[in-house]
Amino acid sequence: MNIPIYFATVTGNSRDLAERAERKLKALGFDAEARDLATESAESLRGQATALFIASTWGDGEPPDDAIDYVARLQSDEPLDLAGLQYSVCALGDTGYEIFCGCGKTIDERLERHGATRLAPRVDCDVDFLDLFETWIEAVKHALDARRLAVS
Ligand SMILES: Cc1cc2nc3c(=O)[nH]c(=O)nc-3n(C[C@H](O)[C@H](O)[C@H](O)COP(=O)(O)O)c2cc1C
Secondary structure, three states: OEEEEEEEOOOOHHHHHHHHHHHHHHHOOOEEEEEEHHHOOHHHHOOOOEEEEEEEOEOOOEOOHHHHHHHHHHHOOOOOOOOOOEEEEEEEOOOOOOOOOHHHHHHHHHHHHOOOEEOOOOEEEOOOOHHHHHHHHHHHHHHHHHHHHHHO
C-alpha cells in the first residue's frame, strides 16, 4: 500500500522531515514516498487509504505560498468524500507567532470535516522540531503496524 508523505514548505524543514519519515517507513517495509503538496491536488486524496502531512506555517498563519490552493480546496465545503482515508499531520511553526502552526491545524481539521479519520494525533512543533517529529513518526509507525497486523 502506497503511503504518501505530503510536505508543504518554504525553507525545506518540512521536506527534510518528510524524507526522513520516508526512510523510516521504508525500513519497516512500507511503500512510503515524500511528495510536494505544491504539485498535488486535494482531489487525489479520494480513494486513498493513507496520507501523512508535514506542513509549515508562514505569513500570518498562512500555508506556504505554493500550498495555498491545496489548502483552500480543503477549506471549501464542496464535498471531497474522504471516508476511506486515514491520515496524520505533523505541523511545523514557531510559538513566537500569533497563529501557531495554523496551516497544519487547518489541514488536520479540514480532513476530518471531509470524512477522513486520524491514524495518529497531530503534533504541533516549535522551532526545535526534531524531538516532537520523532514522537509523531513513532506514533504513526505503531498505528500502521497495528493496522497491518489487523489485516494479515
Ligand atoms: C516570515 C515568517 C513567517 C512565519 N509565520 C509563522 C506563523 O504565522 N505561525 C507559525 O507557527 N510559524 C511561522 N513561521 C515559522 C515557520 O513555520 C518555521 O520556521 C518552520 O520550521 C518553517 O518550515 P519550512 O522550512 O518547512 O517552511 C514563520 C517563519 C517566518 C520566517
